[in-house]
Amino acid sequence: MKSLILFVFLLILPAEAFRPTLLLGNLIERTCRQTPFYDLCVWSLKTNPESRNADVKKLARIMVDSVLKNKASDTLDLIDELLQDGFTLDPALHKALSSCAERYSVIIGGDVPEIIEALETGDYKFAERGTNDAAMEANSCEVEFPGKSPLTHMNKVVHDVSVVAASIVKIILHSQW
Amino acid sequence: MEASTSHDPERNSAFYAPLPEHPSSGGAPATRSRPLKGFVVILASVVFLLSLVALIINQSQEPLPMPNRVPSASPTSKPASFSEAEPRGVAEGVSAKSNPSLLNEASFNWTNAMFSWQRSAYHFQPQKNWMNDPDGPLYHKGWYHLFYQYNPDSAIWGNITWGHAVSRDLIHWLYLPLAMVPDCWYDINGVWTGSATLLPDGQIVMLYTGSTNESAQVQNLAYPANLSDPLLLDWLKYPGNPVIVPPAGIETDEFRDPTTAWLGPDGTWRITIGSRFNETIGISLVYQTTNFTDYELLDGVLHAVPGTGMWECVDFYPVAINGSVGLDTSAFGPGIKHVLKASLDDTKVDHYALGTYDPVTDKWTPDNPEEDVGIGLKVDYGRYYASKTFFDQDKQRRILWGWINETDTETADLKKGWASLQTIPRSVLYDNKTGTHLLQWPVKEVESLRLNSTVFEEVLVEAGSIVPLDIGPATQLDILAEFEIESLESNTTDEVSDCGDGAIDRSTFGPFGILVIADDSLSELTPVFFRPVNTSDGSLKTYFCADETRSSKANDVFKQVYGGKVPVLDDENYNMRVLVDHSIVESFAQGGRTVISSRIYPTEAIYGAARLFLFNNATGVNVKATLKIWEMNSAFIRPFPFEEPL
Numbered sequence: 001m002k003s004l005i006l007f008v009f010l011l012i013l014p015a016e017a018f019r020p021t022l023l024l025g026n027l028i029e030r031t032c033r034q035t036p037f038y039d040l041c042v043w044s045l046k047t048n049p050e051s052r053n054a055d056v057k058k059l060a061r062i063m064v065d066s067v068l069k070n071k072a073s074d075t076l077d078l079i080d081e082l083l084q085d086g087f088t089l090d091p092a093l094h095k096a097l098s099s100c101a102e103r104y105s106v107i108i109g110g111d112v113p114e115i116i117e118a119l120e121t122g123d124y125k126f127a128e129r130g131t132n133d134a135a136m137e138a139n140s141c142e143v144e145f146p147g148k149s150p151l152t153h154m155n156k157v158v159h160d161v162s163v164v165a166a167s168i169v170k171i172i173l174h175s176q177w
Numbered sequence: 178m179e180a181s182t183s184h185d186p187e188r189n190s191a192f193y194a195p196l197p198e199h200p201s202s203g204g205a206p207a208t209r210s211r212p213l214k215g216f217v218v219i220l221a222s223v224v225f226l227l228s229l230v231a232l233i234i235n236q237s238q239e240p241l242p243m244p245n246r247v248p249s250a251s252p253t254s255k256p257a258s259f260s261e262a263e264p265r266g267v268a269e270g271v272s273a274k275s276n277p278s279l280l281n282e283a284s285f286n287w288t289n290a291m292f293s294w295q296r297s298a299y300h301f302q303p304q305k306n307w308m309n310d311p312d313g314p315l316y317h318k319g320w321y322h323l324f325y326q327y328n329p330d331s332a333i334w335g336n337i338t339w340g341h342a343v344s345r346d347l348i349h350w351l352y353l354p355l356a357m358v359p360d361c362w363y364d365i366n367g368v369w370t371g372s373a374t375l376l377p378d379g380q381i382v383m384l385y386t387g388s389t390n391e392s393a394q395v396q397n398l399a400y401p402a403n404l405s406d407p408l409l410l411d412w413l414k415y416p417g418n419p420v421i422v423p424p425a426g427i428e429t430d431e432f433r434d435p436t437t438a439w440l441g442p443d444g445t446w447r448i449t450i451g452s453r454f455n456e457t458i459g460i461s462l463v464y465q466t467t468n469f470t471d472y473e474l475l476d477g478v479l480h481a482v483p484g485t486g487m488w489e490c491v492d493f494y495p496v497a498i499n500g501s502v503g504l505d506t507s508a509f510g511p512g513i514k515h516v517l518k519a520s521l522d523d524t525k526v527d528h529y530a531l532g533t534y535d536p537v538t539d540k541w542t543p544d545n546p547e548e549d550v551g552i553g554l555k556v557d558y559g560r561y562y563a564s565k566t567f568f569d570q571d572k573q574r575r576i577l578w579g580w581i582n583e584t585d586t587e588t589a590d591l592k593k594g595w596a597s598l599q600t601i602p603r604s605v606l607y608d609n610k611t612g613t614h615l616l617q618w619p620v621k622e623v624e625s626l627r628l629n630s631t632v633f634e635e636v637l638v639e640a641g642s643i644v645p646l647d648i649g650p651a652t653q654l655d656i657l658a659e660f661e662i663e664s665l666e667s668n669t670t671d672e673v674s675d676c677g678d679g680a681i682d683r684s685t686f687g688p689f690g691i692l693v694i695a696d697d698s699l700s701e702l703t704p705v706f707f708r709p710v711n712t713s714d715g716s717l718k719t720y721f722c723a724d725e726t727r728s729s730k731a732n733d734v735f736k737q738v739y740g741g742k743v744p745v746l747d748d749e750n751y752n753m754r755v756l757v758d759h760s761i762v763e764s765f766a767q768g769g770r771t772v773i774s775s776r777i778y779p780t781e782a783i784y785g786a787a788r789l790f791l792f793n794n795a796t797g798v799n800v801k802a803t804l805k806i807w808e809m810n811s812a813f814i815r816p817f818p819f820e821e822p823l
Contacts, residue, residue, distance in 0.1 A: 111333075117366075130587075136586050137733075140732065140733035
């Protein structure tokens, strides 16, 4: 009898150990369901180890400080590369790339710090403003190109990540579940 | 560029791999008796299997990231803009903030000339950098004071301090040094919004929100270092700050913007502070004090409205029914109503409602619960937020300030080096004729900027036509316009029931009005118009609108149609007053019953190319317009000339 109890007890223990992880997936999913890009949102958050045990405010911070900032930096790196090689003989292209470089510097050096300060101090409408602005900057960069844009994929990623971040901030403001 | 992020299959499989070090079945010591060893082995295997099952269940909750899956790019043959399907903002659940059809136009370059043109001539703004909420406005020893949320380091919000400026007449402002900076633990993360109370003995008490070193929102007390200084240059913070901390049950980051205090019948003071309850109920808490350093939270709230979310910048003040002057914040008695106003954090809109205040229970009740705070009237139907009033004891007026944010990108703001304006201060009165609205009107002192004027009498503007108005320079104007309509057809039902998609949307009785900051070819224009609409009972309901959708060819600015209903009484014509000042337009309908503030960023209709037109895009009426138009001088807002004698 005793061994049976022990047996049952040992059955339950490992399952218990995994329960917290099962619940956490739900918070990310519940949050991401309220953004227009569910897959992007879930993927971005779940592959970031800091999202374990994170609340919504932390998820917003991760989406901005890690995902948006990284994607924007990657895009800026790409722009710099393109500006450096022969691809840029076309003056219109060069102009567009330079303008995009400026916009992405603003996303990284302007929008992201503004959003983080707003998230930290609790004046969330400025976080919303910064995320909306980042989406606008990415979009504006894309339409600069007279013909085919070499940045379409990256601009779309940055735009969509910004929109996701803006949606998460909206959740903090509304806190609707 | 996806390589930098982690969807390396190995990492994934490493994360989800079965626990590698699990003791394999053969680990039991040989000396144990056989049955026990067998039992342990079986138990270990069961535990192992269960762990695996639990892991698999866990795994199936999360969609396994595919290494080659690009999160957002879908193969698309659509043109470049991602927002083409819907305007920016809609995905976020807010109103559309851009016109999709413009997003694919070739972009142009912002030039320094375009940016410089955007700076206002007679609206208050600092020399450079970011500004937001107006703070602690007051009148003291011959000077009007304006404080404001200010970032001394950048044209983007952050590092918030209190900027300071003074004026003799609410129009000609002189910049002073910063009044307060974040230098104490209780405001190190921002010296945020606050209000001034002038005590009967002449003291000035400033209460403001500080964001602490732990990002909690607390209320602090500050006062002038030297009351006999008319410029109130230096401010001291009370050593015992904070004087109010977030009470139990209130989120520590949703508790800010204390109001001016009012004296109760029991001789003690009260202030109110906005917050939220259960995250969606906007509330205003009441604190009582005798000395401004010790406060008691009163039971309940001044008022609450479900579904409105956090109330920022709450304002609470009396207005006189059938009165023509403003009232001191402590005024009370018959013939007085109280205005309760809140800035809704969720929607970035300022709302107000008229009602009755009970000073014994400290509760306020709206006259019309269906138009309660946050669900009814707006203070301003345009780009406008964080408004605050004060009592001008010199001229017995209730004066209203409002913050007008930019609607361009932060890239542009950083390039031009500044962001935001304040409105021209408005005097506020109860509208005796309707009994349901306030009237806001630019302070009379703005008329001192008027230069030459041009009058147009009864200009006929036929249905579907535009009339140019020859007035000379058209970027700094004060326009008074009155319109009469002459019906061409009888009883038609209108398809457009509000501002619609702007001036391009035709209906029977409108739109008609003026086109400001327009160029000759009308490639850029900003219509300000009325749209009367037939209602089912045969009466006319009127909308007053400002249409930014074609205000600029630029595709990186917000261009919205703003507006709202305006009561037009039987004995009234349609009348509007419009202050045009470069990139800001303030439009007032029916004496200020409905007001719209707009920001516009034209690229061609600037400097000498800007024009003014009358227009009538209605289908069923002709319009007769009478206008008086003044060119407006600059207010020459500049640093205080310390080296010159006062």
